[in-house]
Amino acid sequence: MNGAELLQTGGTVPEDRLPVQEIFGPVPQGEGPYTGRCACFIRLGRCNLHCPPCDSKRTWDTTRYDLAQTCPPRTADDIVEAVGEHGAGAGIVVVSGGEPLLWQRTAAWHRMLTALPGDVHIETNGTISPNQFTAGRVAHFSVSPKIGRMGAADPVKRRIRPAVLADFAVLAGQGKAGFKFVAADAAEVEEAARLVGDHRIPHDRVWIMPLGDDRAAWTTAGRNIVEQVMSHGFNFSARLHLTLGVR
Numbered sequence: 541m542n543g544a545e546l547l548q549t550g551g552t553v554p555e556d557r558l559p560v561q562e563i564f565g566p567v568p569q570g571e572g573p574y575t576g577r578c579a580c581f582i583r584l585g586r587c588n589l590h591c592p593p594c595d596s597k598r599t600w601d602t603t604r605y606d607l608a609q610t611c612p613p614r615t616a617d618d619i620v621e622a623v624g625e626h627g628a629g630a631g632i633v634v635v636s637g638g639e640p641l642l643w644q645r646t647a648a649w650h651r652m653l654t655a656l657p658g659d660v661h662i663e664t665n666g667t668i669s670p671n672q673f674t675a676g677r678v679a680h681f682s683v684s685p686k687i688g689r690m691g692a693a694d695p696v697k698r699r700i701r702p703a704v705l706a707d708f709a710v711l712a713g714q715g716k717a718g719f720k721f722v723a724a725d726a727a728e729v730e731e732a733a734r735l736v737g738d739h740r741i742p743h744d745r746v747w748i749m750p751l752g753d754d755r756a757a758w759t760t761a762g763r764n765i766v767e768q769v770m771s772h773g774f775n776f777s778a779r780l781h782l783t784l785g786v787r
């Protein structure tokens with residue numbers, strides 16, 4: 541993303557800072573292969589996609605939020621200190637967003653990743669390849685390409701980038717990445733399956749998570765898709781924070 545695009549999505553951020561919407565923990569990781577692991581979360585601001593069901597619109601939606609207020613810039617040292625306060629005992633630090641890899645070229649990102657304790661995980665929408673430093677430092681990438689209802693607001697060429705998916709497929713084969721697709725119904729599971737086949741993503745590194753922002757909706761979607769998820773040999777992802785009614 542260039543400077544002009546960043547400006548359109550909420551203003552510039554000093555090179556020595558990152559926009560932070562929230563830092564919280566310790567909490568159980570709610571989704572994907574590390575479900576239940578004790579984690580601390582850093583949620584960074586800005587995104588290059590505009591998914592209608594997004595539950596993190598405070599990180600990017602300038603039509604509803606003033607991002608200078610919802611995601612104030614903080615130094616890497618400040619972020620690491622906050623992780624120490626909120627994530628005491630957490631074995632993993634999850635950097636989420638928004639799209640956190642938008643920031644991987646900044647000095648603040650380099651400093652933050654260097655100083656964070658424990659295993660660092662990144663949650664990404666799969667449109668930006670990790671650079672050499674990021675790939676070397678990060679223990680796990682949770683890659684979530686947007687399909688179906690999640691992808692309804694963005695053109696395919698913006699949300700599905702074959703070269704980037706190929707990079708993450710290689711990391712998945714090395715056990716350093718897992719793909720997580722959010723699906724509302726059987727048609728969306730099939731869309732995910734086509735993408736997995738087209739991009740040679742290892743099936744055992746794919747998690748399908750039902751779409752739903754409350755327990756009832758999530759459970760209904762889950763019952764609708766679980767058989768089809770299994771028929772493809774994919775994994776079924778929990779959404780533990782909904783099930784437990786915790787953050």
Ligand code: SF4
Nearest residue numbers: 587589591594638665
């Ligand atoms: S990619 Fe993630 S953070 Fe960005 S709009 Fe979509 S769901 Fe929200």
